[in-house]
Amino acid sequence: MDSRTYYYARVSSKEQNLDRQIAAFKSLGAQEREIITDKESGKDLNRVGYAALKNAMLRRGDTLVIKSLDRLSRNKRDIKNELQFFKDNGIRLKVIDLPTTMTELPEGQEWVFEMVNNILIEVLGTIAEQERANIRQRQAEGIEAAKQKGKKLGRPALTFPANWSEVYNSWKAGRITAKTAMELTNTKRTSFYKLVQMTK
Numbered sequence: 223m224d225s226r227t228y229y230y231a232r233v234s235s236k237e238q239n240l241d242r243q244i245a246a247f248k249s250l251g252a253q254e255r256e257i258i259t260d261k262e263s264g265k266d267l268n269r270v271g272y273a274a275l276k277n278a279m280l281r282r283g284d285t286l287v288i289k290s291l292d293r294l295s296r297n298k299r300d301i302k303n304e305l306q307f308f309k310d311n312g313i314r315l316k317v318i319d320l321p322t323t324m325t326e327l328p329e330g331q332e333w334v335f336e337m338v339n340n341i342l343i344e345v346l347g348t349i350a351e352q353e354r355a356n357i358r359q360r361q362a363e364g365i366e367a368a369k370q371k372g373k374k375l376g377r378p379a380l381t382f383p384a385n386w387s388e389v390y391n392s393w394k395a396g397r398i399t400a401k402t403a404m405e406l407t408n409t410k411r412t413s414f415y416k417l418v419q420m421t422k
Contacts, residue, residue, distance in 0.1 A: 225281075225283035225284050225285065226256070226281070226284050226285075227252075227256060227284065227285040227286075227287060228256050228257075228258060228275060228279060228280060228284065228285070228286050228287070229247040229250075229252045229256055229257045229258070229286075229287045229288070230257075230258050230259075230260075230271070230272065230275060230286060230287070230288050230293060230294075231243035231244055231247070231257065231258075231259045231260075231288075231289065231293065232259065232260045232261070232262070232264060232269070232271075232272070232293045233260075233261055234261075234262070234263050234264060235261060235263075236261045238261070240259050240261075242289075243289045243293070244257060244259075246289050246318055247287065247289075250287065250318075252287070258271045258272070258274065258275050258279070259271055260272055264292060264293070264294075264295050264296040264297075265295075265296060265297065265354070266295070266297065266300065267295060267300055267304070272294075276307070280311070280313050281313075282311055282312035282313070283312055283313075284313050284314070285313070285314045285315075285316060286308065286313055286314070286315050286316070287315075287316045287317075287318065288315070288316075288317055288318070289317075289318050289319060290317060290318070290319040291317055291319070291320070291350060292350040292353075295350070296350045296351065296353065296354045297350075297351060297354070298348060298350065298351035301350065380413060380416055380417065380420075382417060382420075383407040383408060383409065385406065385407060386407060386417065386421075389403050389406045389407050390403070390417075390418070390421055400414065
Protein backbone atom coordinates (compact mmCIF):
# COMPACT_ATOMS: atom_id res chain seq x y z
CA MET A 223 0.00 0.00 0.00
CA ASP A 224 1.35 3.43 -0.92
CA SER A 225 2.12 5.78 1.93
CA ARG A 226 0.02 8.91 2.12
CA THR A 227 0.50 12.39 3.55
CA TYR A 228 -2.20 14.15 5.58
CA TYR A 229 -2.24 17.71 6.89
CA TYR A 230 -3.84 18.81 10.15
CA ALA A 231 -4.85 22.39 10.99
CA ARG A 232 -6.48 23.64 14.19
CA VAL A 233 -7.67 26.94 15.66
CA SER A 234 -9.14 27.35 19.13
CA SER A 235 -12.53 28.87 18.26
CA LYS A 236 -15.05 29.12 15.44
CA GLU A 237 -14.30 32.87 15.08
CA GLN A 238 -10.67 32.22 14.14
CA ASN A 239 -9.74 31.15 10.63
CA LEU A 240 -7.49 28.39 9.32
CA ASP A 241 -6.27 30.25 6.24
CA ARG A 242 -2.63 30.71 7.32
CA GLN A 243 -2.16 27.02 8.14
CA ILE A 244 -3.96 25.84 5.00
CA ALA A 245 -1.88 28.21 2.80
CA ALA A 246 1.30 26.71 4.30
CA PHE A 247 0.04 23.20 3.48
CA LYS A 248 -0.91 24.12 -0.10
CA SER A 249 2.55 25.58 -0.65
CA LEU A 250 3.83 22.04 0.07
CA GLY A 251 1.46 20.59 -2.54
CA ALA A 252 -1.42 19.55 -0.26
CA GLN A 253 -4.78 18.72 -1.85
CA GLU A 254 -8.06 19.76 -0.18
CA ARG A 255 -9.04 16.15 0.55
CA GLU A 256 -5.77 15.60 2.46
CA ILE A 257 -6.34 18.51 4.85
CA ILE A 258 -8.21 17.78 8.09
CA THR A 259 -9.29 20.68 10.30
CA ASP A 260 -10.69 21.40 13.76
CA LYS A 261 -12.01 24.57 15.33
CA GLU A 262 -11.61 23.50 18.94
CA SER A 263 -9.38 24.24 21.92
CA GLY A 264 -6.00 22.58 22.22
CA LYS A 265 -6.46 21.92 25.94
CA ASP A 266 -7.21 18.26 25.26
CA LEU A 267 -7.41 15.77 22.37
CA ASN A 268 -11.20 15.34 22.13
CA ARG A 269 -11.60 16.78 18.63
CA VAL A 270 -13.62 15.30 15.79
CA GLY A 271 -11.13 15.89 12.96
CA TYR A 272 -8.10 14.78 14.91
CA ALA A 273 -9.86 11.64 16.18
CA ALA A 274 -10.80 10.73 12.59
CA LEU A 275 -7.17 11.14 11.52
CA LYS A 276 -5.84 8.88 14.27
CA ASN A 277 -8.56 6.25 14.28
CA ALA A 278 -9.57 5.94 10.64
CA MET A 279 -7.08 7.56 8.29
CA LEU A 280 -3.42 7.37 9.32
CA ARG A 281 -1.68 4.07 8.62
CA ARG A 282 1.86 2.80 9.15
CA GLY A 283 4.22 4.54 6.72
CA ASP A 284 2.00 7.65 6.39
CA THR A 285 3.13 11.20 7.16
CA LEU A 286 1.23 13.84 9.15
CA VAL A 287 2.13 17.50 8.58
CA ILE A 288 1.22 20.27 11.02
CA LYS A 289 2.18 23.97 11.10
CA SER A 290 3.43 24.00 14.69
CA LEU A 291 3.61 21.59 17.58
CA ASP A 292 0.86 23.31 19.60
CA ARG A 293 -1.66 22.49 16.83
CA LEU A 294 -1.56 18.95 18.24
CA SER A 295 -2.09 20.12 21.81
CA ARG A 296 -1.07 22.78 24.30
CA ASN A 297 -0.51 20.17 26.97
CA LYS A 298 3.05 18.87 27.25
CA ARG A 299 1.98 15.41 28.41
CA ASP A 300 -0.49 15.06 25.52
CA ILE A 301 2.15 16.17 23.01
CA LYS A 302 4.56 13.53 24.32
CA ASN A 303 1.85 10.84 24.22
CA GLU A 304 0.92 11.72 20.63
CA LEU A 305 4.55 11.69 19.50
CA GLN A 306 4.96 8.27 21.12
CA PHE A 307 1.77 7.08 19.36
CA PHE A 308 3.13 8.21 15.96
CA LYS A 309 6.49 6.57 16.65
CA ASP A 310 4.89 3.28 17.79
CA ASN A 311 2.61 3.21 14.74
CA GLY A 312 5.26 4.09 12.16
CA ILE A 313 3.74 7.49 11.31
CA ARG A 314 6.15 10.31 10.52
CA LEU A 315 5.33 13.74 11.91
CA LYS A 316 6.53 16.81 10.04
CA VAL A 317 6.25 20.21 11.75
CA ILE A 318 6.63 23.15 9.36
CA ASP A 319 7.95 25.41 12.12
CA LEU A 320 10.63 22.79 12.95
CA PRO A 321 12.76 22.66 9.78
CA THR A 322 14.65 19.58 10.99
CA THR A 323 11.45 17.54 10.79
CA MET A 324 10.91 18.56 7.16
CA THR A 325 14.21 17.28 5.76
CA GLU A 326 14.76 13.86 4.22
CA LEU A 327 17.87 12.29 5.72
CA PRO A 328 19.96 9.63 3.97
CA GLU A 329 19.34 6.09 5.15
CA GLY A 330 21.22 5.26 8.33
CA GLN A 331 21.19 8.87 9.59
CA GLU A 332 17.68 8.83 11.07
CA TRP A 333 19.26 8.97 14.55
CA VAL A 334 20.31 12.60 13.85
CA PHE A 335 16.71 13.52 13.03
CA GLU A 336 15.50 11.68 16.15
CA MET A 337 18.00 13.34 18.50
CA VAL A 338 17.39 16.90 17.28
CA ASN A 339 13.63 16.32 17.28
CA ASN A 340 13.57 15.03 20.82
CA ILE A 341 15.35 18.16 22.05
CA LEU A 342 13.04 20.51 20.12
CA ILE A 343 9.93 18.58 21.15
CA GLU A 344 10.91 18.82 24.83
CA VAL A 345 11.58 22.57 24.60
CA LEU A 346 8.47 23.41 22.56
CA GLY A 347 6.26 21.14 24.65
CA THR A 348 7.39 23.04 27.74
CA ILE A 349 6.73 26.41 26.07
CA ALA A 350 3.22 25.38 24.95
CA GLU A 351 2.35 24.24 28.46
CA GLN A 352 3.85 27.40 30.00
CA GLU A 353 1.76 29.60 27.68
CA ARG A 354 -1.37 27.83 28.86
CA ALA A 355 -0.37 28.26 32.52
CA ASN A 356 0.22 31.98 31.87
CA ILE A 357 -3.24 32.35 30.31
CA ARG A 358 -4.84 30.66 33.35
CA GLN A 359 -2.87 32.91 35.71
CA ARG A 360 -3.90 36.07 33.81
CA GLN A 361 -7.54 34.96 33.92
CA ALA A 362 -7.31 34.32 37.68
CA GLU A 363 -5.65 37.71 38.23
CA GLY A 364 -8.35 39.41 36.12
CA ILE A 365 -11.12 37.78 38.16
CA GLU A 366 -9.42 38.75 41.41
CA ALA A 367 -8.94 42.36 40.23
CA ALA A 368 -12.61 42.55 39.24
CA LYS A 369 -13.63 41.24 42.68
CA GLN A 370 -11.42 43.84 44.38
CA LYS A 371 -13.24 46.57 42.43
CA GLY A 372 -16.54 45.13 43.58
CA LYS A 373 -17.60 43.93 40.14
CA LYS A 374 -19.99 41.01 40.11
CA LEU A 375 -18.99 38.33 37.63
CA GLY A 376 -21.35 36.11 35.76
CA ARG A 377 -24.94 36.84 34.82
CA PRO A 378 -26.77 39.59 36.70
CA ALA A 379 -29.25 38.34 39.30
CA LEU A 380 -32.82 37.99 38.07
CA THR A 381 -35.10 40.73 39.42
CA PHE A 382 -38.89 41.13 39.30
CA PRO A 383 -40.20 43.75 36.83
CA ALA A 384 -42.14 46.62 38.46
CA ASN A 385 -45.46 45.39 36.99
CA TRP A 386 -44.83 41.70 37.79
CA SER A 387 -47.65 41.13 40.34
CA GLU A 388 -50.31 42.65 38.12
CA VAL A 389 -49.19 40.83 34.94
CA TYR A 390 -48.57 37.54 36.78
CA ASN A 391 -52.08 37.57 38.29
CA SER A 392 -53.65 38.29 34.87
CA TRP A 393 -51.68 35.43 33.31
CA LYS A 394 -52.49 33.08 36.18
CA ALA A 395 -56.18 33.88 35.85
CA GLY A 396 -56.03 33.11 32.12
CA ARG A 397 -56.83 36.67 31.02
CA ILE A 398 -53.59 36.97 29.01
CA THR A 399 -51.25 34.47 27.34
CA ALA A 400 -47.70 33.75 28.52
CA LYS A 401 -46.42 35.45 25.33
CA THR A 402 -48.31 38.64 26.19
CA ALA A 403 -47.10 38.46 29.79
CA MET A 404 -43.49 38.19 28.56
CA GLU A 405 -43.97 41.21 26.31
CA LEU A 406 -45.56 43.27 29.10
CA THR A 407 -42.79 42.41 31.56
CA ASN A 408 -40.05 42.60 28.89
CA THR A 409 -38.72 39.16 29.84
CA LYS A 410 -37.48 36.24 27.78
CA ARG A 411 -39.17 32.84 28.06
CA THR A 412 -36.54 31.32 30.41
CA SER A 413 -36.52 34.37 32.70
CA PHE A 414 -40.32 34.55 32.74
CA TYR A 415 -40.72 30.95 33.93
CA LYS A 416 -37.90 31.36 36.46
CA LEU A 417 -39.78 34.33 37.93
CA VAL A 418 -42.96 32.26 37.95
CA GLN A 419 -41.14 29.59 39.98
CA MET A 420 -39.83 32.26 42.36
CA THR A 421 -43.37 33.65 42.84
CA LYS A 422 -44.91 30.31 43.87
